[in-house]
Amino acid sequence: MAKNIYSKPVIFTILATLAVLSGSIVVTFVPMLTAQMHPKLEGLKPYTALQLAGRDIYQREGCSFCHTQTVRPLKTEVLRYGEYSKAGEFAYDQPFLWGTKRTGPDLARIGGKYPDEWHKEHFENPRAFFAESDMPAYGWLKAYRLDPSTVEAHMKGLGFPYTPDEIAVLKDKTELEALVAYVQVIGTAVSQKAAAITTAPIKVSEHVPNPLAGNPKAISMGEGLFKKHCEVCHGKEGVGGIGPSLKSKGFLYVQADVPDDDYFEVINNGTHQGGAEDGRTEKGGMPNFSGTLSKDEIWALVSYIRSLQGTTGG
Amino acid sequence: MSDYQYDNQTVKKFIISSIFWGVVGLLAGIWISIQLWKPELNFPPLFTYGRLRSIHVNVLAFGLVLGALMGLFYYVTMRLTKRPLVFSGLARFTLYLFNFAIALGCVTLLQGYTKSLAYNEFEWPVNLLIVILWVLFAIVILGTIIKRKEEQMYISLWYFIATIVTIAIIYIVNNLVIPVGLFKSYSIFAGVNGANVEWWYGHNAVGSELTMAVLGIFYYFLPKSTGLPIFSHRLSIIAFWSLVFAYLWTGAHHLVYTPVPDWIQTLAIAFTIFLIAPSWGSVVNGFYTVGEDWSKIRTNYLTKFFILGITFYGLQTVQGPTQGLRVVSQLIHYTDWVVGHVHMGAMGWDALVITAAIYYVIPKIYNTEIYSERVANTHFWLVLIGQLIYSITMWIAGIQQGALQKLVNPDGTLKYTMGEIIARNYPYWKLRTLGGVIFVVGMLFFIYNVFMTIRKGNALAASKA
Numbered sequence: 064m065a066k067n068i069y070s071k072p073v074i075f076t077i078l079a080t081l082a083v084l085s086g087s088i089v090v091t092f093v094p095m096l097t098a099q100m101h102p103k104l105e106g107l108k109p110y111t112a113l114q115l116a117g118r119d120i121y122q123r124e125g126c127s128f129c130h131t132q133t134v135r136p137l138k139t140e141v142l143r144y145g146e147y148s149k150a151g152e153f154a155y156d157q158p159f160l161w162g163t164k165r166t167g168p169d170l171a172r173i174g175g176k177y178p179d180e181w182h183k184e185h186f187e188n189p190r191a192f193f194a195e196s197d198m199p200a201y202g203w204l205k206a207y208r209l210d211p212s213t214v215e216a217h218m219k220g221l222g223f224p225y226t227p228d229e230i231a232v233l234k235d236k237t238e239l240e241a242l243v244a245y246v247q248v249i250g251t252a253v254s255q256k257a258a259a260i261t262t263a264p265i266k267v268s269e270h271v272p273n274p275l276a277g278n279p280k281a282i283s284m285g286e287g288l289f290k291k292h293c294e295v296c297h298g299k300e301g302v303g304g305i306g307p308s309l310k311s312k313g314f315l316y317v318q319a320d321v322p323d324d325d326y327f328e329v330i331n332n333g334t335h336q337g338g339a340e341d342g343r344t345e346k347g348g349m350p351n352f353s354g355t356l357s358k359d360e361i362w363a364l365v366s367y368i369r370s371l372q373g374t375t376g377g
Numbered sequence: 378m379s380d381y382q383y384d385n386q387t388v389k390k391f392i393i394s395s396i397f398w399g400v401v402g403l404l405a406g407i408w409i410s411i412q413l414w415k416p417e418l419n420f421p422p423l424f425t426y427g428r429l430r431s432i433h434v435n436v437l438a439f440g441l442v443l444g445a446l447m448g449l450f451y452y453v454t455m456r457l458t459k460r461p462l463v464f465s466g467l468a469r470f471t472l473y474l475f476n477f478a479i480a481l482g483c484v485t486l487l488q489g490y491t492k493s494l495a496y497n498e499f500e501w502p503v504n505l506l507i508v509i510l511w512v513l514f515a516i517v518i519l520g521t522i523i524k525r526k527e528e529q530m531y532i533s534l535w536y537f538i539a540t541i542v543t544i545a546i547i548y549i550v551n552n553l554v555i556p557v558g559l560f561k562s563y564s565i566f567a568g569v570n571g572a573n574v575e576w577w578y579g580h581n582a583v584g585s586e587l588t589m590a591v592l593g594i595f596y597y598f599l600p601k602s603t604g605l606p607i608f609s610h611r612l613s614i615i616a617f618w619s620l621v622f623a624y625l626w627t628g629a630h631h632l633v634y635t636p637v638p639d640w641i642q643t644l645a646i647a648f649t650i651f652l653i654a655p656s657w658g659s660v661v662n663g664f665y666t667v668g669e670d671w672s673k674i675r676t677n678y679l680t681k682f683f684i685l686g687i688t689f690y691g692l693q694t695v696q697g698p699t700q701g702l703r704v705v706s707q708l709i710h711y712t713d714w715v716v717g718h719v720h721m722g723a724m725g726w727d728a729l730v731i732t733a734a735i736y737y738v739i740p741k742i743y744n745t746e747i748y749s750e751r752v753a754n755t756h757f758w759l760v761l762i763g764q765l766i767y768s769i770t771m772w773i774a775g776i777q778q779g780a781l782q783k784l785v786n787p788d789g790t791l792k793y794t795m796g797e798i799i800a801r802n803y804p805y806w807k808l809r810t811l812g813g814v815i816f817v818v819g820m821l822f823f824i825y826n827v828f829m830t831i832r833k834g835n836a837l838a839a840s841k842a
Binding site for chain 2 (some may be wrong): 143
């Protein structure tokens with residue numbers, strides 16, 4: 064036998080094919096026919112026309128060469144990015160865009176982390192936000208408008224539901240707006256707020272006063288941290304920008320002061336659309352710093368913000 | 378000899394075509410490596426990192442390597458079957474179809490038409506052309522083998538057959554798409570299933586084209602250029618069947634810690650470890666073959682290409698399985714380490730063996746000698762040094778990236794932000810460009826040598842006529 068097959072090319076080819084198929088059948092073809100490979104989270108929605116157009120641009124520009132879209136169930140990864148990726152999140156992802164390389168950060172939990180304005184300005188000039196970034200600028204996308212009929216054909220191809228109005232408005236949308244719409248929906252099928260709070264290494268119980276209130280050393284430390292992490296959105300000395308002004312005592316869009324620990328909570332956990340802090344509704348868009356800043360650093364930031372408001376807080 | 382002349386020209390034209398695509402792919406590689414530390418070198422919309430990286434990978438994998446392999450498969454198959462190709466005209470047609478498909482793929486990728494599947498970015502019309510190309514290629518190779526004038530099929534032919542079959546299966550399945558435009562489609566596979574299919578494809582595209590096929594080339598040209606018979610026929614048999622069997626189970630080691638079912642990941646990791654055995658079967662066979670007379674490494678300039686090539690294959694096939702282990706994957710996955718790994722295989726194993734085979738084939742076709750062994754030696758040392766600088770820098774960078782991402786402060790918060798980690802990559806990214814440039818200069822020496830040999834051959838033929 065062993066000697067024979069090497070002089071019988073047809074039989075040899077059949078045997079080689081069977082060898083190749085064995086693994087293929089067990090690890091790829093059979094699982095494909097089972098439910099375990101087609102999970103879908105409850106509440107997961109297909110992409111809207113604008114989001115799909117954005118996803119097309121994400122694909123076209125090769126974003127997934129530098130950005131992954133899977134948070135692994137590892138401690139530091141969950142801390143850095145948020146809740147680890149669930150199998151059921153990707154049911155409408157054709158193709159999946161998990162990527163293979165993190166030249167930049169993972170984007171599996173980017174949706175809702177920052178406001179739209181942040182993304183637009185960051186696409187325009189990534190290095191204004193992160194001096195070390197080597198990301199190409201994508202502001203040029205705003206010079207291109209979407210083609211509604213192309214997007215409609217894509218929606219049809221994937222069998223996603225849409226309304227004629229939804230398609231009609233696309234003609235006034237730029238590629239940049241579409242890309243932002245897609246980025247803002249990534250990973251939002253999984254609740255972020257709960258994950259951010261449960262994974263935060265630092266927790267502060269309600270109504271704890273700031274132990275560093277009015278401490279001049281803490282205020283100067285807070286100033287340094289503010290320049291590094293906050294200024295890009297909240298402006299120089301907290302005058303406001305993409306994010307709200309911190310000089311007034313308004314908090315979460317209500318003009319009335321709140322205790323220091325509310326500030327702590329928001330810096331620590333971020334804000335999330337639909338979330339609430341001290342009875343005030345969150346719009347989302349403030350990233351959480353729970354993985355990055357220590358307890359003292361966050362309190363120092365609160366001290367600095369209070370100094371901008373001309374008080375020591377409470 | 379004249380019977381073979383037409384087919385030999387097909388072989389030569391495949392080699393020249395592959396060199397052309399090689400230059401395109403290598404220059405794209407240098408460019409994107411600089412873009413990583415100098416983002417000002419992105420020129421949207423066409424010449425951004427995101428577009429050029431597709432060109433780099435696909436034009437090298439399908440233009441340079443596949444083109445060279447098709448030419449070399451034709452050449453070796455004729456010699457091992459002791460006859461010209463069965464359908465010479467069809468073989469020549471595959472040359473044109475090949476170049477058309479790669480050119481179309483290259484232009485459309487630049488325009489941003491991509492399926493976003495790793496090692497398979499070309500859009501559906503290009504996939505269709507490549508499927509037709511592959512079927513015609515299979516007809517010529519398998520037809521020639523069936524009509525052979527030599528009873529036994531030599532080892533190389535086994536690997537050729539396995540390559541043809543594997544690529545056919547994985548390429549067709551992973552290209553099942555819903556076309557929604559002339560150059561736009563969506564994979565029929567979604568989410569975790571899509572990921573599983575893609576990496577079953579991705580890993581085995583490397584496993585067939587860059588491994589099985591190149592092993593077939595290695596098993597033919599090593600004995601041919603050294604004059605030494607393969608050390609153990611039995612070992613070749615064991616290594617072949619276990620490699621072909623085990624490879625296709627391992628794709629999900631690219632998906633460790635992702636939401637793909639754990640059992641698929643674990644099975645893939647187990648088979649990946651097993652794969653060390655057949656891989657090293659060929660490594661041992663290669664070493665012991667030259668071991669019969671080590672002086673060949675001095676006296677025959679091609680021997681060192683094959684020995685270093687199989688050495689890097691050996692290192693690659695230990696490093697790869699190690700990376701599959703969960704504990705290692707944790708650290709190095711998604712980092713530059715993996716980039717270093719891939720490039721050791723491509724620049725160390727594949728490039729050395731394929732260029733050596735071309736050095737052997739071109740003079741044979743013209744019945745002459747290589748233009749310059751000195752140029753070939755310079756080429757050898759430059760690509761070796763370039764590759765080592767490249768891979769080693771990326772391994773160090775990768776470990777650093779992985780480790781810094783994992784470091785935490787005593788209170789449990791992360792020690793480094795992503796920005797702080799990126800800032801530390803720049804020296805390594807610059808060194809990588811240096812390694813790449815040295816490698817490409819080495820390849821330019823190779824190209825010069827090949828063209829001067831062809832010129833010499835043409836002059837010789839003219840003087841005889």
